[in-house]
Amino acid sequence: MRLAAESCELPIAFIRVADLERPWLKASTGLETLADPIRFGAFSPPHAPGETCLIEDAREDARTQGHPLVQAEPPLRFYLALPLRNEEGEQVGALCLMDHVPRRMSAPQSKLLEHLRRQAETQLRLRAQLLEAQEQATQMEEAHARLYALNENLQIEVRQRQHIQRELLSQRELLTQVLAHIPFAVFWKDRDGNFLGCNDAFAQQVDVSSPRDVIGRTDLELGLLPSMVEAYRRDDLVVMDSGMTRFGIEEPFRRPHGEDRWLLTSKVPLRDPDGQVRSVLGIFADITDRRRQEAVLQQALWQVKQYAALLETQVCAASERIRRLMEASRDAVFVLDERGRVLELNPVAERLLGRTAAELLGVSFDTLAPEPERLVLHHALAELLSRGTMRLEDQGLCSAQGERISVQLIGSLQEAGEARRQLVVAQDLTEKRRMEQQNIQNDRLAAMGVLTAGIAHEINNPISYMLANLDLLRQWEDELEQQLPALPGLPSELLERLPEARSVIADCIEGSLRIGDIVRGMRLLSHTGQGDVLIPVDIHRSLDAVLHIAQGELKHTARLKQDYARNLPMVLGSEGRLGQVFLNLIINAVHAMRPGSPAEHVLHIRSRLDEGQVRIDISDTGHGIPPEVLPRIFDPFFTTKPAGIGTGLGLSISHAIIQKMGGSMRVESRVGHGTTFSLLMPVT
Numbered sequence: 001m002r003l004a005a006e007s008c009e010l011p012i013a014f015i016r017v018a019d020l021e022r023p024w025l026k027a028s029t030g031l032e033t034l035a036d037p038i039r040f041g042a043f044s045p046p047h048a049p050g051e052t053c054l055i056e057d058a059r060e061d062a063r064t065q066g067h068p069l070v071q072a073e074p075p076l077r078f079y080l081a082l083p084l085r086n087e088e089g090e091q092v093g094a095l096c097l098m099d100h101v102p103r104r105m106s107a108p109q110s111k112l113l114e115h116l117r118r119q120a121e122t123q124l125r126l127r128a129q130l131l132e133a134q135e136q137a138t139q140m141e142e143a144h145a146r147l148y149a150l151n152e153n154l155q156i157e158v159r160q161r162q163h164i165q166r167e168l169l170s171q172r173e174l175l176t177q178v179l180a181h182i183p184f185a186v187f188w189k190d191r192d193g194n195f196l197g198c199n200d201a202f203a204q205q206v207d208v209s210s211p212r213d214v215i216g217r218t219d220l221e222l223g224l225l226p227s228m229v230e231a232y233r234r235d236d237l238v239v240m241d242s243g244m245t246r247f248g249i250e251e252p253f254r255r256p257h258g259e260d261r262w263l264l265t266s267k268v269p270l271r272d273p274d275g276q277v278r279s280v281l282g283i284f285a286d287i288t289d290r291r292r293q294e295a296v297l298q299q300a301l302w303q304v305k306q307y308a309a310l311l312e313t314q315v316c317a318a319s320e321r322i323r324r325l326m327e328a329s330r331d332a333v334f335v336l337d338e339r340g341r342v343l344e345l346n347p348v349a350e351r352l353l354g355r356t357a358a359e360l361l362g363v364s365f366d367t368l369a370p371e372p373e374r375l376v377l378h379h380a381l382a383e384l385l386s387r388g389t390m391r392l393e394d395q396g397l398c399s400a401q402g403e404r405i406s407v408q409l410i411g412s413l414q415e416a417g418e419a420r421r422q423l424v425v426a427q428d429l430t431e432k433r434r435m436e437q438q439n440i441q442n443d444r445l446a447a448m449g450v451l452t453a454g455i456a457h458e459i460n461n462p463i464s465y466m467l468a469n470l471d472l473l474r475q476w477e478d479e480l481e482q483q484l485p486a487l488p489g490l491p492s493e494l495l496e497r498l499p500e501a502r503s504v505i506a507d508c509i510e511g512s513l514r515i516g517d518i519v520r521g522m523r524l525l526s527h528t529g530q531g532d533v534l535i536p537v538d539i540h541r542s543l544d545a546v547l548h549i550a551q552g553e554l555k556h557t558a559r560l561k562q563d564y565a566r567n568l569p570m571v572l573g574s575e576g577r578l579g580q581v582f583l584n585l586i587i588n589a590v591h592a593m594r595p596g597s598p599a600e601h602v603l604h605i606r607s608r609l610d611e612g613q614v615r616i617d618i619s620d621t622g623h624g625i626p627p628e629v630l631p632r633i634f635d636p637f638f639t640t641k642p643a644g645i646g647t648g649l650g651l652s653i654s655h656a657i658i659q660k661m662g663g664s665m666r667v668e669s670r671v672g673h674g675t676t677f678s679l680l681m682p683v684t
Helices: 003-006 037-041 107-181 200-205 224-244 286-326 347-353 371-387 430-486 494-527 539-554 575-592 650-660
Strands: 014-016 023-029 054-056 079-083 091-099 185-192 193-196 246-253 262-269 276-285 331-337 344-347 389-398 402-414 419-428 535-538 558-563 571-573 602-611 614-622 664-670 673-683
Touching: 003 014, 003 091, 003 107, 003 224, 014 037, 023 037, 023 402, 079 107, 091 107, 185 200, 224 262, 224 276, 262 286, 286 389, 331 347, 344 558, 347 389, 347 402, 347 419, 371 402, 371 419, 389 419, 430 494, 535 539, 535 575, 539 558, 539 575, 539 614, 571 575, 571 673, 575 602, 575 614, 575 650, 650 664
Parallel strands: 558 602
Antiparallel strands: 014 023, 014 091, 054 079, 079 091, 185 193, 185 276, 246 262, 262 276, 331 344, 331 419, 389 402, 402 419, 535 571, 602 614, 614 673, 664 673
16 A cells, blocks of 8 residues: 555555445555544445546545535545455455545556556455465364364273273172171062071071071071061062152061060162062161160150249249340340340330331341441350350441431340340430530530630731731822822833732722621620520621621522511520521531532521511522431431531531520421521510
8 A cells, every 4th residue: 555655646545345334444554644534444435336436636526526525624635446356256345545636647557556456356365265274274173173082082981981890899899898797687588578688787686697598588487476577578568569668667576585676677679670679678776775765765754844844934934024124124125046136125125226026036136237337246246155245335226217326235145054045235325425425516616615716816916907007008008199190200010000009908908807707706606605594696696797707618609698677676595506506507508509609509598577586597599308308307416418527416406505595496498499497586
């Protein structure tokens, strides 16, 4: 292709080969300089199949003048496609040349291209012949491999037959050794009751010196009683006629001058090569001593049953006492088996988990914990089995609604004979943790209030200096603006920058005043008054102070809309605590709206007099609260925020603060439209 491009002085040349789905570029030069080489490579104007396609100027040719590649920059102006054919004369591709300017091909160039086209066809045919030869070679190799594998299989089969013969001889020897040394008596007979063989143990039972002396004889000829012989004969015929094995036949055995004995016999039908049952094999053990022991055991069993009945009565009484203790317990009690499955539980446990006893019985106790805490509980139960005690200070259990319940688990191992039970007492820590967290929050707020008041006091002094100095700078700037224009030779750039200096000073004064407003709001929020003493509070002043503090987060999220009622009376409450509640509700509202879109969201704060009470509504246009979550938002530790973002105590503490001041808190929400929290406070 490089030779074709260089000889014809063309920038682009390639061979295109078509398969059943799309054309492929087998060789090319110049396409890599194009922005879209794939589209140029697929360019094929209408022409007769198998004929040469020559377009000297694509913009003048009716077949191509409207094509996007011809109208593009750089344009496709010249195109030549020489067909490539296989041995059957079918076109399998084309040798193509392109240029961005119109061209005419000379006779030598056309002759050279024809020669190159034939070379390309020859290479394609050689490639097909090479592939066909490779395929034939592969088939020959596969045939050789199959022949070799057949020979290998034949050799393996011969070795396997030899191995089977050796195994049969070994098994026959093994069977002989087993029969000779087995501690049970073994015999086999034909249908007429004649013995075909036996082992040494059977020969000893019938007082015969060698197993060979038993062959061909019957039970009567061995000196057994006729009544026993008839019973043996019936059992033998049942096994041979049915073809079924009989296990555990207890039979008497007594010789004329011997003691009575008992045998435990099993009989198996023996089949010849054609599948017909021709004989029976028997094996028996002397169980006389065992039957004597069973009689003794029956007597002992009766005594044990009497004692067990007494113990059962005592156990029932103890179980009743334990049941009453479990029902009277104020903590959840679980009784587990050794595998940690729930066997019993008291009503407190049902209420704690919100599940019935039927749902919990048989459940592995460690599966009641949240997934991240199951392994810890599993190890603790294993330690309880080994050490006899267990204590987990803060273990989580899952309620029926999927919530985590914080409990303290204390376990002990109860042993009654071989049975071992795990007694686990679960103390609900939710209320305890709520009080601890509330105390920590209160202490933190108190410390933050003291710190905030100190910081606000320290910031006030430098702010006062800054404001005084900035005011002095503004006066100097005014004087400069009046006097400088009268001075000769003053640069014009200096006069032009005086308005900029006045704007900078004004911005600094405005920022300092803003800092002062924030500091006053911090001092107002940190002022807790006299503990729980309620005093008249200006709601609007408290709201403005909190809004100054929250302005940093609010301005990037939503627009603020304030709708205050005029002449609103004072409310009875704690100014610091109210500020805490307002700040929590406003921050929650900001978090409920998507940040970075203040034009789409509004934080609306309204105040009015409602049936003798002051009502404050804080509304947002955020994502809203789902109906199934709404009843639980004031529960301690309940939060829908991700782990590490919220503790679930903000609304709970705020609700408690408002109730302690004699007010109430309400909430209305629609998913996708927003939420409104309403505070109703008593007036002074």
